[in-house]
Amino acid sequence: MSKPGQRVLAALRQMILSGELGAGERLAEIPTAERFAVSRMPVRLALRTLAEEGLLERSGARGYQVRALTGADLEGAVEVRGVLEGLAARQAAERGLDAPTRARLEDCLRRGDLLFAKGHVLLEDLEEYHDLNRAFHQAIVAASGNPAIGLALGRHEHLPFASVSALAVDADNLEREYRRFNFAHLQHHAVFDALVRGQGARAEGIMREHAQATLGYARWFGGEEGEAGAVRVLV
Helix, strand or coil: CHHHHHHHHHHHHHHHHHHHCCCCCCEEEEHHHHHHHHHHHHHHHHHHHHHHHHHHEEECCCCEECEEEEHHHHHHHHHHHHHHEEEEEEEHHHHHCCHHHHHHHHHHHHHHHHHCCCCCCCCCHHHHHHHHHHHHHHHHHHHHHCCCHHHHHHEEEECCCCCCEEEHHHHHCHHHHCCCCCCCCHHHHHHHHHHHCCHHHHHHHHHHHHHHCCCHHHHHHCCCCCCCEEEEEEE
């Protein structure tokens, strides 16, 4: 895909996941091309790719609309993510961490400790934690030495909550979000401890439980537990 196509693809994907483009909203080639100041071809390819990812569906002869994702769709993807990340953690523990990976994980933990030491968080703190969380998870997947895990995760990574880097944040209740993300960070510490001790089964169990914590927000986003309110998905 060309650079203009990649730019349009990334922008549209973010707009869908953030809720800026809501379920049922139509996207046609010409107005989308005008919006991004590109030709129709990169838009056509971007729309086709988003449909293949499950974020869009056909609407009429030439257009698409944002697909309405159900809680069941998202829950299934999160459960698959938990199994795959658990497998990655177990294999990483059994292989042992090399020095660069251990240093990368320790840096993520240290920076997370500083964020939560204040006893409260702002939205920008959680945006920073999103980056730390992504780095932590990706390092473990890489440390597994199993490329098939990364490929399998990649098939679901563009669904909300199914990516290793996705975080859902309720901007209207940051006190609760502090407790939730601080607990998630403590789980990171527990995973790291299991990794360095070579405890594969323990690392797998904690990682799977860690992923399952996302399910409540997946059901909420899918419309099964009321309105999502100020929940944002950071991807």
